[in-house]
Amino acid sequence: MSEERYKKAAQRIIKAGSLPFPINETLINIIKQMISEEELDFIDAFRRKTSQTLEELRETSKMSENQILRHVQSLAKKGYIFNQPNSQGIMVYRLMPLVMVGAFEYTFMSEIYHTPEEKALAELFAKYFKEVGDFIQMNYDNIIPMFEKMRPFDRTIPILEKNVSGSEVQITVNENIEVPEEVIIPTQRIEVLIKKFDTIAVGHCFCRNHKDLLGEPCKQTELRENCFTFGKSAKYVSEQGFARLISKEEALIIMKQSEEDGLVHKAFHPHSDIQRMETSVCNCCKCCCGTLDWWRGGMTAMINSTNFLSSIDEELCTGCGICVEKCPVEAIHLNSELIAKVDKSVCIGCGVCAHFCPENTVNLIEGMRRIYVPPPKLH
DSSP states (O other), rough: OHHHHHHHHHHHHHHTTSSOOOOOOHHHHHHHHHHOGGGHHHHTTTSSSEEEOOHHHHHHHHHOHHHHEEEEEEEEHSEEEEEEOOOTTTEEEOOOSSSSSSSHHHTTTTTOOOHHHHHHHHHHHHHHOOOOHHHHHHTTTHHHHHHSSSSOOOOEOOOOTTTTTBBBBBBBEOSSSSSOOOOOOOOOOOOHHHHHOOOOEEEOHHHHHHHHHTTTOOOSSOSSSSEEEEHHHHHHHHHSEEHHHHHHHHHHHHOOOOOTTTTTTEOOGHHHHOSSSSOOEEEOTTTTTTHHHHHHHHHHHHEEEEEEEEEEEETTOOOOOOHHHHHHTTOOETTTOOOOOEEEEOOOOOHHHHHHHHTTTEEEEEEEEEEEEEEEEEO
């Protein structure tokens, strides 16, 4: 009976997300490590509706208010329940998915201490992600149409300052870029984004923390505490101890340090709707970023929203290869004449190549695009 109840809890948690993840023994073992048997019935109350008020939970869980609030407090500390008021000021309790954004991210967002328990959980997640990749590959043709219909997971905010000269990256408008219907363009400068929020929290990069626990430290940066949340998401992570509240000034300093290391600003929006206010910004490296790592490993598609495309002046390019090395999505290669070429279908317009180019040969072309690159078919 206990095993079946854990399986049901795993089903509820996966259903709360958007990714086609399998229910298997490894996932159930993750749930067992993080959730007590006493909490299983409360999670089952979310079987039909993932977001509920206290009154709704009284009906669906058949529990008292004290019992509900006790479970909420415990599960929020583990990253499985989001407890913040909605736009009408009514407290809503939402069951979180395993990833994007859920228990995995919040679990490794806090400072880590390399305890045996942390390492064991990190290894379980790594094992599960490998099994998810195998599952996706085995069902590749059936799952790809699901990825094709998904909204972008994240939105790239470009680095707009050249590292060599300190000047602005040149931006041009090119009507030849195929863009969707006219939309309100969201904030494109990280400084402007930071300044529009009064509540900002910073936590540790969960991807790099996870890799650290696996004995695979980041090759690109020593930075760890540079994962940002805003508004009620910032309030949530600070209340649960996943992150700390900081000033706009400190946030801008950390963002600048992230750019100097060539990290990519990736913004997240509620329900992947870029017309809504950002909830968080990750600063992603080439080697640890979950969305990039999972894409290369055949586990998910890369689905990104961007307003820019890199453009290289071939007459000025010296073929040094720095842009090839720095590009986080491997969208640039040197041709037979040692001239850098950009794959427009893959480029996420992050501006990292323009930031590091020693000859200032890279510009950005403006135009909102959806980048969709399916996971490689590995089997």
